[in-house]
Amino acid sequence: MNDFTFKETFFKRCESSNFGRNSETGRTMKTDELNDTFKHKGLRKKLVQTLKEKGINDEKVLAAIASVPRHLFFDSGFLEFAYEDKAFPIGAGQTISQPYTVATQTMLLDISRGEKVLEVGTGSGYQASILAQLGAKVFSIERQRSLYNKVKGLLPKMGYMVKVFYGDGYAGLPAFAPFDKIIVTAGAPYIPQELIDQLKVGGILVIPIDDLGDQVMTTIRKGKDGALETREHGRFRFVPLLGDKAND
Numbered sequence: 001m002n003d004f005t006f007k008e009t010f011f012k013r014c015e016s017s018n019f020g021r022n023s024e025t026g027r028t029m030k031t032d033e034l035n036d037t038f039k040h041k042g043l044r045k046k047l048v049q050t051l052k053e054k055g056i057n058d059e060k061v062l063a064a065i066a067s068v069p070r071h072l073f074f075d076s077g078f079l080e081f082a083y084e085d086k087a088f089p090i091g092a093g094q095t096i097s098q099p100y101t102v103a104t105q106t107m108l109l110d111i112s113r114g115e116k117v118l119e120v121g122t123g124s125g126y127q128a129s130i131l132a133q134l135g136a137k138v139f140s141i142e143r144q145r146s147l148y149n150k151v152k153g154l155l156p157k158m159g160y161m162v163k164v165f166y167g168d169g170y171a172g173l174p175a176f177a178p179f180d181k182i183i184v185t186a187g188a189p190y191i192p193q194e195l196i197d198q199l200k201v202g203g204i205l206v207i208p209i210d211d212l213g214d215q216v217m218t219t220i221r222k223g224k225d226g227a228l229e230t231r232e233h234g235r236f237r238f239v240p241l242l243g244d245k246a247n248d
């Protein structure tokens, strides 16, 4: 099977098994199971306003944040924290990223509908849902089995058809490469060559690189002949990108 036929067949199969956005809005919320009230929508509007004031100016990204119910990625006891512009613990020593960080990384990825995106560090699944909302075909890897199991069940229920994998993100997903865009959502000590190798020509890798205790948000664009153009976008704070799968 040639590459094109493989991809066509893969995505047809995935569509029929609930992969990809399955409606114009990117999700089919089952309101009987997942509660998204006017109050939540109002809180999201306020969050979007906060992000605008902090300099997020990409309307598509802001619309995605306005539409993805972040509270559904929180345990029910902590819902009041869901629309603060803060990171929050999600178990297994990990966090759901701060909305400002999610918005910044998403803006830097510059997603077009239909692009194939690899996320390293699924965590709660929130960032992956934002990418799916923007029309990306999202593949996401998580090294903590408990988080992987939770997200694998949650995202399809919310209608976000992200393909989630349990594994070590340093290795990427060679079986599904190349990717138009790659996002790493944990602080990396260096840029893994495997991720560069799995990026298409013209593709963008967004990765926070460790530096003196926090991370520098870095984009790498792969040019023709493999030349890499690197840019820096300020300092952020992430949990570390850890090696191998966790034994939890």
Ligand code: SAM
Pocket (backbone or CB within 6 Å): 094, 095, 096, 097, 120, 121, 122, 123, 124, 125, 126, 127, 128, 141, 142, 143, 144, 147, 167, 168, 169, 170, 185, 186, 238, 239, 240, 241, 242, 243, 244
């Ligand atoms: N994107 C997530 C979200 O929207 O909730 C937040 C990610 S959290 C800041 C970082 C995640 O990276 C954690 O869930 C952690 O377990 C995961 N992680 C760390 N090292 C990893 C690795 N080598 N491969 C895959 N995931 C990794």
